[in-house]
Every structure is written in structure tokens, then in C-alpha cells.
Amino acid sequence: xxxxxxxxxxxxxxxxxxxxxxxxxxxxxxxxxxxxxxxxxxxxxxxxxxxxxxxxxxxxxxxxxxxxxxxxxxxxxxxxxxxxxxxxxx
Numbered sequence: 001x002x003x004x005x006x007x008x009x010x011x012x013x014x015x016x017x018x019x020x021x022x023x024x025x026x027x028x029x030x031x032x033x034x035x036x037x038x039x040x041x042x043x044x045x046x047x048x049x050x051x052x053x054x055x056x057x058x059x060x061x062x063x064x065x066x067x068x069x070x071x072x073x074x075x076x077x078x079x080x081x082x083x084x085x086x087x088x089x090x
Contacts, residue, residue, distance in 0.1 A: 028054060037075040038063055045075070057087060065089065 034050040038060065049061040058074065066072070066086045075081040 034076060036060070036077070039073045039075065039081070040064070040066065040070060048074070050074070050076070057084065063089075 031052045032050065034053075036048050036050050037045040038048045039045045046062075046064065048063055051059045051061055060074065066089055068086050068088060070086045071083070072086065073081040073083050
């Protein structure tokens with residue numbers, strides 16, 4: 001296994017609205033880098049990086065491959081766990 005960091009972005013959405021279904025973003029996004037933890041199903045949580053954040057979702061790096069629609073939770077320091085679903089994966 002490689003020590004290289006997987007930087008494939010994953011789109012996370014707490015609300016899969018019509019704008020996401022159409023491949024468009026209508027909400028302002030803030031670019032940033034935050035350390036967070038990702039929980040998917042019963043698997044142990046993994047470390048991820050949040051690259052940008054909006055009212056309706058976020059984009060993360062270092063996530064394992066996931067199918068669109070996969071239920072997950074992202075835990076941000078001082079905020080807690082936020083449930084959501086994968087909106088897109090590259």
C-alpha cells in the first residue's frame with residue numbers, strides 16, 4: 001500500500017437539492033482546509049480534509065471510494081458530526 005495521500009475530491013451534501021441534481025451550485029462556498037473525521041456505515045472513522053464548505057454541503061479529500069448516495073457523517077471539531085450523503089465522487 002502506498003503512503004501517498006489520495007486527493008480525489010468527494011462532494012458531500014447534507015441536502016441533495018435540485019441544484020446538485022442538475023450539477024449546479026447555488027450556494028456560496030468558502031474555500032478552506034480543515035481536519036475532520038469521516039464515518040461510513042459501521043467502518044472505523046478515517047481522517048479527511050475539508051476543502052470547501054457551504055450551507056448545503058462540503059468537498060473533502062482523502063476519502064475512500066464511495067458510491068453516489070452513500071450515507072455518511074463528517075465530524076468537524078467544535079461542531080460535531082453532520083450526517084449527509086455523497087453527491088458526487090471523482
